[in-house]
Amino acid sequence: MKLTFCPLFSGSSGNSTYIATEKTALLVDAGMSARTIAKALRMVGGDPAALSGILITHEHSDHVRGIAQLCKQFAVPIYANRATFEAMGETARLLPTNLARVFETGHEFYIGEIAVRPFATPHDAAQSVGYALFARGRKACVMTDIGYMPKALLEEAAGADVMLIESNHDVALLREGKYPAALKQRILSRRGHLSNPDAGAAVCALAHTGVRRFYLGHLSRENNREELALNTVCTALENNGFRPGHDVGVTVAHRDGPTELVRV
């Protein structure tokens, strides 16, 4: 068991995923209050004071809400590209300068023993990224808030031992729902969020590259249901000759607390 992976929170109310080896512990995003995240982390056996870094996907508040407090309270460095730090505004200005670490999208770097590869994602943010993380011969990937799935993104996640992928909305629920037209359009656009069928197609493509453990994340409270996301993705897998629950694991990441932790 070389890499621990656990979504702590997932959805538009806040996102954070815990990824750790024996020596290095990271969060991808910290979009709930510091106190809430610290509590969730302890629930799954982690320690906020032992975090080596928090990796930011993009500046939307459901991804960065807790970072200033976590950074200050536990002296944990925050990693993002320059455009994201700039777009964070006041949140970034609250960070001690020595703990704000700037990376370049597409350039790999190390935090402790984990190699981190940030890659560009299509979303309506300054310069959003997903992450591929490598340690001890294992690979994990976090890919959320993506308008569509270009081939380059499938290649970034190929062969991961475990990954979180967005499965944001059911298209019919969104179209018929009560969101304003402009917001519907934004979500459906190529810089919005990934639908259940798009997630299903991506999961199948990735299962063909060897990915065997998926968490479906960032489900819309208004425009999705856990069973809709799960059924759509599992049906797509079955149509591709896989047996979900047997040869491919698919779990919906919880909105309000830690989901079942996996060690790969």
Ligand SMILES: [Zn+2]
């Ligand atoms: Zn989000």
Ligand SMILES: [Zn+2]
């Ligand atoms: Zn976003």
